[in-house]
Amino acid sequence: MPHKETNPVKDFVSQNNLLPSLSVFRYSGKALNLVWTTSKKLTFAIAIFTILGGILPAIIAYLGKLIVDNVVLSSTSGLVIGNSWEQSYSSLRYVALEACAITIFAACQKGQVVSQSLLRVKLGQRVNEMILEKALTLDLTHFEDSEFYDKMSQARSEASSRPLSLISRTFGLIQSGLILFSFIGLLLQLSVWAVFILIIAAIPSFIAETKFSAHAFRLFRWRSPETREQNYLETLLAREDYAKEVQLYQLGDMLLSRYREIFVRLYKEDRNLSLQKGLWGYILGLFSTAAFYIAYAWIVIETISGKITLGEMTMYLVVFRQGQSTFSAALTSIGGMYEDNLYLANLYEFLEQPIHKSNGSLKKGIHQEGIVFENVTFVYPGSKEPVLKNISLHLKHGEKLAIVGKNGSGKTTLIKLLTRLYTPTSGRILLDGVNLNDWEVDVLRKRIGVIFQNFVQYQFTVGENIGVGDIESIEDESEWEIASEKGMAKQFIQNLPERFGTRLGKWFKTGQELSGGQWQKIALSRAFMRKKADILVLDEPTAAMDAEAEMNIFNHFRSLTENKMVVLISHRFSTVRMADKIIVIEEGEILEQGSHEELLKKNGRYAHLFSLQAAGYK
Numbered sequence: 307m308p309h310k311e312t313n314p315v316k317d318f319v320s321q322n323n324l325l326p327s328l329s330v331f332r333y334s335g336k337a338l339n340l341v342w343t344t345s346k347k348l349t350f351a352i353a354i355f356t357i358l359g360g361i362l363p364a365i366i367a368y369l370g371k372l373i374v375d376n377v378v379l380s381s382t383s384g385l386v387i388g389n390s391w392e393q394s395y396s397s398l399r400y401v402a403l404e405a406c407a408i409t410i411f412a413a414c415q416k417g418q419v420v421s422q423s424l425l426r427v428k429l430g431q432r433v434n435e436m437i438l439e440k441a442l443t444l445d446l447t448h449f450e451d452s453e454f455y456d457k458m459s460q461a462r463s464e465a466s467s468r469p470l471s472l473i474s475r476t477f478g479l480i481q482s483g484l485i486l487f488s489f490i491g492l493l494l495q496l497s498v499w500a501v502f503i504l505i506i507a508a509i510p511s512f513i514a515e516t517k518f519s520a521h522a523f524r525l526f527r528w529r530s531p532e533t534r535e536q537n538y539l540e541t542l543l544a545r546e547d548y549a550k551e552v553q554l555y556q557l558g559d560m561l562l563s564r565y566r567e568i569f570v571r572l573y574k575e576d577r578n579l580s581l582q583k584g585l586w587g588y589i590l591g592l593f594s595t596a597a598f599y600i601a602y603a604w605i606v607i608e609t610i611s612g613k614i615t616l617g618e619m620t621m622y623l624v625v626f627r628q629g630q631s632t633f634s635a636a637l638t639s640i641g642g643m644y645e646d647n648l649y650l651a652n653l654y655e656f657l658e659q660p661i662h663k664s665n666g667s668l669k670k671g672i673h674q675e676g677i678v679f680e681n682v683t684f685v686y687p688g689s690k691e692p693v694l695k696n697i698s699l700h701l702k703h704g705e706k707l708a709i710v711g712k713n714g715s716g717k718t719t720l721i722k723l724l725t726r727l728y729t730p731t732s733g734r735i736l737l738d739g740v741n742l743n744d745w746e747v748d749v750l751r752k753r754i755g756v757i758f759q760n761f762v763q764y765q766f767t768v769g770e771n772i773g774v775g776d777i778e779s780i781e782d783e784s785e786w787e788i789a790s791e792k793g794m795a796k797q798f799i800q801n802l803p804e805r806f807g808t809r810l811g812k813w814f815k816t817g818q819e820l821s822g823g824q825w826q827k828i829a830l831s832r833a834f835m836r837k838k839a840d841i842l843v844l845d846e847p848t849a850a851m852d853a854e855a856e857m858n859i860f861n862h863f864r865s866l867t868e869n870k871m872v873v874l875i876s877h878r879f880s881t882v883r884m885a886d887k888i889i890v891i892e893e894g895e896i897l898e899q900g901s902h903e904e905l906l907k908k909n910g911r912y913a914h915l916f917s918l919q920a921a922g923y924k
């Protein structure tokens with residue numbers, strides 16, 4: 307099990323730390339600000355309810371004492387019969403007052419619950435938006451880094467509920483503080499020792515609580531890879547795109563048993579933690595019970611000896627019992643705040659992760675020389691071997707380049723560099739005389755239209771699936787028509803139930819599934835949607851299309867891509883031969899380059915591969 311910690315949080319969650327280090331509370335201010343800016347009205351309402359809820363219990367206890375004392379006075383003064391209305395009136399007045407106080411107290415509690423639940427929803431949305439906004443600023447490298455992914459999943463899984471929890475606990479603590487302050491005021495009339503017993507008895511449970519909070523958090527962090535694996539297995543088992551293969555290869559039982567194994571392992575740790583927490587909670591809780599009964603006996607003795615009245619006895623008992631639970635609630639709040647801060651540390655660690663973006667500022671090239679690769683070498687982050695070595699090539703404006711090579715030779719990587727998803731480890735890529743890194747990224751991206759092998763099949767309408775190619779015209783039906791015509795998709799779209807308005811995929815009701823080739827036509831149309839782009843990058847754009855569609859596209863290829871530079875990856879030589887320039891890549895290096903005729907004449911690798919494929923058609 308990968309129980310590794312590579313994080314600053316571990317500094318304050320050391321196993322032997324019984325009491326929380328104060329540094330852990332550093333996120334409280336940020337959380338408060340987050341909650342306040344999410345909804346000032348709701349935060350204010352919670353604050354008011356908290357304060358009222360903190361003051362009322364002591365008033366209620368005091369009114370209880372007044373009622374009992376009044377009743378005892380009336381019954382012992384022998385005037386019950388003689389002046390019964392007057393006596394009853396004064397006691398009943400206190401009863402009515404107590405009823406009012408209880409009603410207000412109940413309203414405060416309900417108000418607090420309702421405001422908190424509303425705030426929780428708003429806050430959950432806000433924090434999720436913050437996480438997603440951050441995700442949008444990330445590089446592809448981050449998404450491929452499993453540790454970073456863990457951080458993001460941890461942030462997402464708990465962080466939306468923790469800021470409110472922290473604030474509720476802070477308010478809860480203030481409320482408990484107010485209640486305790488007023489109770490202590492009442493108890494001091496009995497004795498300072500009563501206050502002392504109250505405080506001492508609650509401390510052991512607090513220490514246990516805090517220790518187990520830290521332990522639970524450590525488990526949460528360690529487990530992130532397992533939790534992610536469980537989510538992945540769930541996806542494999544329950545999503546329609548995987549169902550075909552899972553059923554046909556009969557993978558269900560194997561996947562389910564892996565899923566169970568992870569659960570059993572995690573459950574064992576959970577069970578141990580819960581058992582320890584429960585046992586220690588019970589043993590240490592006995593201190594509080596013992597303290598209460600000592601105080602109870604003492605108050606009874608004081609009442610019998612006539613030092614305090616019956617009303618005072620009732621009040622002290624209520625105050626002591628409630629004081630005890632309030633005090634332990636306050637300490638639990640502190641423990642909980644500690645725990646919330648640990649989880650929030652996760653969130654802020656993710657949000658504050660510096661993103662080193664090399665964003666240039668140039669919007670225009672220096673001269674119209676097209677794309678130039680100068681000695682480009684690239685090593686994927688985390689690996690040692692270069693995937694591309696010393697690549698040099700030149701593609702002029704309007705030229706079409708085809709890349710051929712075996713699987714894994716580095717073709718897709720080359721276009722990832724060209725589209726600036728990655729930066730070369732050494733060497734440069736220039737567009738119109740300017741290093742790609744010096745281009746303003748948005749300007750650069752607008753100039754490029756790309757279809758990857760694994761293009762995205764959005765579960766949106768047909769029109770939107772094409773429209774995403776140019777976000778500015780995403781809703782423009784006339785543009786969809788033009789692009790779908792170029793991408794050979796128009797014909798089948800006409801036959802769909804709602805043409806461009808048909809929703810694709812099976813995730814949503816009324817969704818219509820397309821064939822692989824139809825999806826590819828949609829993807830190609832998406833690339834043609836990018837009218838302003840003068841660089842078109844196509845990774846196996848016709849691999850799933852029927853022979854007729856493919857031929858149609860390539861017969862019109864020149865007119866479709868007029869004035870555009872095209873970089874095309876294909877294993878089909880009928881397609882490749884139409885390019886002005888062809889490069890053959892092998893193990894990350896350019897083996898040959900030239901036009902179709904030149905390469906055939908050379909009688910090298912390209913000529914060999916071409917004749918192999920041609921022989922297959924004879």
Ligand SMILES: Nc1ncnc2c1ncn2[C@@H]1O[C@H](COP(=O)(O)OP(=O)(O)OP(=O)(O)O)[C@@H](O)[C@H]1O
Nearest residue numbers: 450686689693711712713714715716717718719720
């Ligand atoms: N994100 C990545 N991290 C590390 N290595 C990678 C990554 N993507 C690809 N590779 C490795 O880089 C090499 C080149 O991959 P690339 O996808 O560029 O090949 P390709 O020529 O496009 O192959 P194909 O014809 O199968 O599409 C492969 O050995 C692959 O394992």
